[in-house]
Amino acid sequence: MYINFWYPIASGEVVTNKEPHRAEVLGVKLVAFRDDAGNAHVLADTCIHRGGSLGKGWVKDNCVVCPYHGWRFDEDGKCVGIPTFADDEKPPARAKVDSYPVQEKYGIVFAFLGDLAEEERPPLREIPEWSQEGWRANKLVVFEIDAYYERSMENGLDPSHNEFVHPTQGSPTISQDLKREPLEVQDVPWGSEFIVNFENEVTGTEALGGHYKLEPEVLAGSGHIGPNQMITWINFSKDHRFSQYFFEAPINENRTRVFFVNMRSWLLEPENDNRITKVNMLIAQEDIDLLEELDPVRTPNSPSEEVLVRSDGAITRYRECLKEWTSRGWRIDMKSLSEQRGDRAFAIPSPARKTSKNWVQKPIPLVSAGKTSNNRVQKPIPLVSAV
Numbered sequence: 001m002y003i004n005f006w007y008p009i010a011s012g013e014v015v016t017n018k019e020p021h022r023a024e025v026l027g028v029k030l031v032a033f034r035d036d037a038g039n040a041h042v043l044a045d046t047c048i049h050r051g052g053s054l055g056k057g058w059v060k061d062n063c064v065v066c067p068y069h070g071w072r073f074d075e076d077g078k079c080v081g082i083p084t085f086a087d088d089e090k091p092p093a094r095a096k097v098d099s100y101p102v103q104e105k106y107g108i109v110f111a112f113l114g115d116l117a118e119e120e121r122p123p124l125r126e127i128p129e130w131s132q133e134g135w136r137a138n139k140l141v142v143f144e145i146d147a148y149y150e151r152s153m154e155n156g157l158d159p160s161h162n163e164f165v166h167p168t169q170g171s172p173t174i175s176q177d178l179k180r181e182p183l184e185v186q187d188v189p190w191g192s193e194f195i196v197n198f199e200n201e202v203t204g205t206e207a208l209g210g211h212y213k214l215e216p217e218v219l220a221g222s223g224h225i226g227p228n229q230m231i232t233w234i235n236f237s238k239d240h241r242f243s244q245y246f247f248e249a250p251i252n253e254n255r256t257r258v259f260f261v262n263m264r265s266w267l268l269e270p271e272n273d274n275r276i277t278k279v280n281m282l283i284a285q286e287d288i289d290l291l292e293e294l295d296p297v298r299t300p301n302s303p304s305e306e307v308l309v310r311s312d313g314a315i316t317r318y319r320e321c322l323k324e325w326t327s328r329g330w331r332i333d334m335k336s337l338s339e340q341r342g343d344r345a346f347a348i349p350s351p352a353r354k355t356s357k358n359w360v361q362k363p364i365p366l367v368s369a370g371k372t373s374n375n376r377v378q379k380p381i382p383l384v385s386a387v
């Protein structure tokens with residue numbers, strides 16, 4: 001898991017100016033709330049007084065209030081009120097928690113979980129179809145799976161499982177003429193993507209709730225930006241397209257919360273929304289059933305502990321990107337975190353830590369950049385020939 005990327009924290013509708021919303025992301029607790037002007041804010045959840053959970057408190061006067069002794073924290077994470085202080089006393093400067101940059105888009109409250117200055121931050125993936133005519137979004141779907149988010153991302157970048165896992169999609173297989181070729185993976189800023197031709201073994205099936213007849217060929221692909229933002233394109237034909245956006249929030253090393261926005265260029269009438277969501281989730285469940293049984297739960301550390309082939313090319317590229325971000329010192333050291341947990345509270349460092357000192361909570365431990373050899377990052381992992 002990595003700091004310094006945008007993560008979905010909650011759907012906008014559960015973030016209010018009354019009740020704080022508590023969420024665990026990257027193995028730490030966060031609290032989201034809304035001010036009276038409607039702006040969402042995301043703070044570290046642990047109160048720096050004596051460890052109360054701000055998410056269990058309440059929201060009042062644009063502040064989140066700790067349920068233990070009533071200390072109040074504003075949108076910047078600064079403590080602005082201590083009930084046991086006299087009216088003219090100010091809270092100490094150390095009384096502050098981390099506050100994270102927020103963007104609310106597509107019905108989702110996203111937070112930048114890291115300490116980079118604005119101009120250095122990797123982007124939040126745009127949904128260009130969101131505002132385009134001729135496209136319609138399904139209602140946001142949020143679901144949780146008992147699987148590690150990198151396994152889930154890799155599943156999305158894997159064109160070779162559909163044939164076996166997705167009868168609902170017509171069990172599409174990669175075109176014969178592509179089987180002998182390496183998967184052409186394009187680099188994009190902060191990620192990579194591919195698109196290939198699939199052949200449907202089962203054609204003419206009345207799929208997607210009996211509303212679309214599967215064609216023998218479908219152009220489909222996927223890509224990622226950062227470690228946790230995924231898109232899948234399924235172009236049944238020029239005018240019948242799905243663009244599916246998956247914003248993944250690793251809860252911890254074993255569980256993932258997925259925020260799924262489905263854009264479609266056909267069946268635009270609102271009455272089709274539920275039916276399409278139902279079919280999408282049927283397909284997602286086909287993946288989840290596999291993902292929750294993978295062993296090991298997380299991807300192995302060494303390429304010698306599995307056999308990757310040409311069709312795993314997009315996964316290989318994804319892993320190279322992860323290594324690059326590890327070499328920047330952005331990977332969370334989960335082993336060190338779990339060893340120390342219980343004795344101290346950790347927070348993901350926010351941008352304010354670059355400009356002000358004196359923080360009570362320790363920054364979450366990171367794998368030091370020096371621990372990974374940089375030259376391995378650039379070398380592609382060798383692929384074993386499939387033929």
Ligand code: FES
Binds near residue numbers: 047048052067070071
């Ligand atoms: S622990 Fe939060 S106010 Fe005391």
Ligand SMILES: [Fe+2]
Binds near residue numbers: 155161162165166287
């Ligand atoms: Fe799948």
